[in-house]
Amino acid sequence: MLKRFVNVKDEEAGPVLLSFVYFFTLMCGYAILKPLRDEMATAGGVKNVPWLFTATFGVMLVAVPAFSALVSRWPRQRVIPLVYRFFLLNLLAFFVVLKLGVGRDGVARAFFVWVSVYNLFVVSVFWSFMADLFVSEQGKRLFGFIAAGGTAGMLVGPFLVKHLAEPLGATNLMLFTAVLLEGSAQCVRLLSRRTPVVPARAVVAEAPVGGGVFAGLRLLFSSPLLLGLGLQMLLYASTSTFLYNQQAHIVDKVASGANARAAAFADIDFWVQVLTLVLQTVVTGHLIPRFGLGVALAVAPLLTALGFVGLAAVPTLGMLIGFKSLRGASHYAFERPGREILFTGVDRETKYKSKGFIDTVVYRGSDSVSAWMYSGLDKLGLGTSGLALAAVPFAGLWLAVSLWLARHQRAVTPAQAPPLGPTADATR
Structure with a gap:
């Protein structure tokens, strides 16, 4: 039955389904935590958002070298569950403190920073693991379906928050995430025990990645591909931060009360994921093979x-929901699988270190700079419309970098994987 939705081989079906789950x-x-985080940021005042993003960036500068040290010494099947359970214990601690009501404003800001670190870290680790399990040819066939698993989760999470935040209390929903x-963590354990999807990687996968703690940064500046991916991430994050700040302003005007704001943010996320799931199940599997990686990477910018x-x-809530839905859907359905x-x-050290640095430090560094830029432009009196137009050049540069990455991939890997399809040269 799986073959009706994805071009999967018999030996790949088990790992693909487990990766989906x-x-x-x-x-x-994460989708359960996201509207709770956004509500806390709005309740604390949108003027504090730049400080929160700066604090997040600072935490990332510590967390990424720590993760690099772990993967240098221990194999992935030990490191990844360890990372997830570390975050799980953090989450339970936040739950207890929030329920006790001790220093709620300070705890809320700390929770915002923690979730902002958590979401990028766990997703980056996931895709590093996927890139280690599958080769490029498999990724072109299978990553769209695997990504749909995340989309389904992002659809169910906001649905739960929207309908349970007020009757159960938003804080209690944190236990669902735990x-x-x-x-x-159990899925990682099961995937690590299965026969590798690519048998040649069996021995390598059991070994530590090795290398230095700061190897991710060194590798980033020694590779045109990684520099391009870093710039693409920086521009994506910049436009995301501008949009996030505008969302905070608009929602703050139309919703009052913690539970109402959490429900409003969940409603936005819900419609983003509905459209994403439709595109991933109906369009993604046909678009990338037929039109090439360039088109997949270009749609979102x-x-x-x-x-x-x-x-x-x-500048209305309806336009915001429509914009975020289309942008989020194109990112998750086309651009993110294309990036992965x-x-x-690339080699394993790049997958677990440079990729982690790009996905976390570069992303949150861009968040911090963009948040302060947005705040400065806001103080100049540009207003919602002027601030929206200020983000357009960033999107244009993001588009140019994405097209270059697609051309670069086709130029350096023609012998490693078959072409994306009969019209793959449409990326030129």
């Missing part, structure tokens, strides 16, 4: 530019 549990748990996070123009013209395909052909 793994990503579902991971993203469903259970799901343990489920993710193009829609982002058009969306900011639309938000500048009509680019990582399948």
